[in-house]
Amino acid sequence: MEDNNVQVTNFPDGRPQRVQPRWRQDFPIDLEADEYGARRDFTKFMVLTSLAFACGQLWIALLSTFRGRSPREQRIAAVDDVQVGQAVGFHFPTQRDPCLLIRQSENEFLAYSSLCTHLMCPVRPELEQGRLHCPCHEGYFDLGTGRPIAGPPRRPLPRIQLRIDRGIVYATGVEERAS
Numbered sequence: 001m002e003d004n005n006v007q008v009t010n011f012p013d014g015r016p017q018r019v020q021p022r023w024r025q026d027f028p029i030d031l032e033a034d035e036y037g038a039r040r041d042f043t044k045f046m047v048l049t050s051l052a053f054a055c056g057q058l059w060i061a062l063l064s065t066f067r068g069r070s071p072r073e074q075r076i077a078a079v080d081d082v083q084v085g086q087a088v089g090f091h092f093p094t095q096r097d098p099c100l101l102i103r104q105s106e107n108e109f110l111a112y113s114s115l116c117t118h119l120m121c122p123v124r125p126e127l128e129q130g131r132l133h134c135p136c137h138e139g140y141f142d143l144g145t146g147r148p149i150a151g152p153p154r155r156p157l158p159r160i161q162l163r164i165d166r167g168i169v170y171a172t173g174v175e176e177r178a179s
């Protein structure tokens, strides 16, 4: 059972109980107990804060581990299925990432993310003009480099790294570029 007749002998301001304010008489706590409580609360606060900080660091480390990992190589198309001057769509590294594979010449393939770096509208190939066109705000990218040449986009399209092996074109990675 709780003891309601707690004898307090040492108030924080050092004055006797009879001159203490009413609220302190209602909640009498010894100075030692008060300090003990404060230290205990401070320790609890520090432990919880440290724990939250450690969890945050762990989360960041996990994210960077998985982000830094190269995506799994993916087959895009057979060389013979893409004509010179043709573009075909594919998704890489996930199904939420649309891309374009472009065959520029007999031996030259290029691939870019097809999401405009302005506001993520899908770009369309205009191969005869040597560019990719974003119809949302009339943005244009150079076909050979993926760099913006007109309109609001400021960053190049991410380039998809390719590997050709035994007549098959594979996507092997994504090269993000700042300028």
Ligand code: FES
Residues within 6 Å of the ligand: 116, 117, 118, 119, 120, 121, 134, 135, 136, 137, 138, 139, 151, 152, 153
């Ligand atoms: S979204 Fe492409 S130009 Fe704006």
